[in-house]
Amino acid sequence: MSKQTLYILVGTVLVILLGLMGYFYYAKEIYTPISGDTQNPEIAREDKLNTLDNFTQEGKNAFELQAQLKANEVLQFSEPLAANFSKVVEAPLQIKMYEAQGNVIWAESEESSVIRLEDVSMINGPELHVFLAKGMDLKNAVDLGEIKSTEGSANYAFDKSYTREEYNTVLVASKFFGIVYYYANLK
Numbered sequence: 001m002s003k004q005t006l007y008i009l010v011g012t013v014l015v016i017l018l019g020l021m022g023y024f025y026y027a028k029e030i031y032t033p034i035s036g037d038t039q040n041p042e043i044a045r046e047d048k049l050n051t052l053d054n055f056t057q058e059g060k061n062a063f064e065l066q067a068q069l070k071a072n073e074v075l076q077f078s079e080p081l082a083a084n085f086s087k088v089v090e091a092p093l094q095i096k097m098y099e100a101q102g103n104v105i106w107a108e109s110e111e112s113s114v115i116r117l118e119d120v121s122m123i124n125g126p127e128l129h130v131f132l133a134k135g136m137d138l139k140n141a142v143d144l145g146e147i148k149s150t151e152g153s154a155n156y157a158f159d160k161s162y163t164r165e166e167y168n169t170v171l172v173a174s175k176f177f178g179i180v181y182y183y184a185n186l187k
Contacts, residue, residue, distance in 0.1 A: 063177050066126035073124045078152035081116055084109045088164065090118075091184040093172075098123040104170045104184035107155075113162070114155040115144060115170050122172070124150045125181050131171040132162055138178055141171060 081087075085107040093102045102120030106113065115130060124147070133141035144156035164186055172182040 059177075063126070063174075063179065066174075066177075070124045070126050070128075073150075075124065075148065075150045076152055077149035077154055079148075079154055081105070081107055081114070081118075081153075081155060082109070085114060089186045091186050093117070093120060093122070094183050094185070096183055097179065097181045098125075100182045104186065106164055106170075106186050108160070111160075112157055113160050114157050116153065116155050117149065117172075118153045120149065120152065122150050122182060125179075126174050127176040128172055128181065129175045130156045131173055132158060132167040133169045133171050134167055135169055136171070136180065136183065138171060138173055138180065142167065143175070146175075147172065 086109070088106045088108055090103050090105045093100050093104055100120065100122035102122070103118045105116040105118055107116055108114075115132060117130070128147040130144040130147060131138060131141035132144060142158060142162060144158055148154035148156075168185065168187045170184045170186060171180050173180040
């Protein structure tokens with residue numbers, strides 16, 4: 001192996017190591033708790049989900065950057081609600097962070113249940129997922145999957161063991177940042 005090849009190899013390894021160290025340092029800075037359990041930042045973070053006020057300045061900047069990058073990414077997708085499903089309840093999509101319109105439907109068949117986001121028009125965000133929740137709390141919410149459509153209609157299937165009496169709220173939230181964008185109360 002020539003000296004030049006060795007230098008390139010060592011340089012590449014150093015760049016990768018520095019990049020990984022920077023990533024882990026940056027990720028730590030995003031979730032540093034403002035108060036509370038400093039020994040276990042994840043516990044402190046879980047108690048304070050759904051607001052940017054509890055992020056460090058670096059975390060706020062990272063969220064804003066990711067939100068801006070995803071905001072113009074439109075996911076156009078529409079799928080019908082199967083004929084064997086009947087609507088149990090329907091509610092309008094409510095705004096928590098950004099403008100949106102459309103409806104959220106809880107529908108059931110004999111075999112399964114779905115949450116349907118119908119005729120929605122909303123702004124995309126970093127790692128947006130649909131959650132079935134007990135109120136506005138993401139901590140014990142059921143992740144129904146990544147958002148399929150920011151323009152159109154999509155179904156999110158879930159097990160019938162989750163009842164509307166217990167899980168009465170649908171949240172559309174950034175899974176990575178724990179920030180709720182939109183919600184619907186299905187009481």
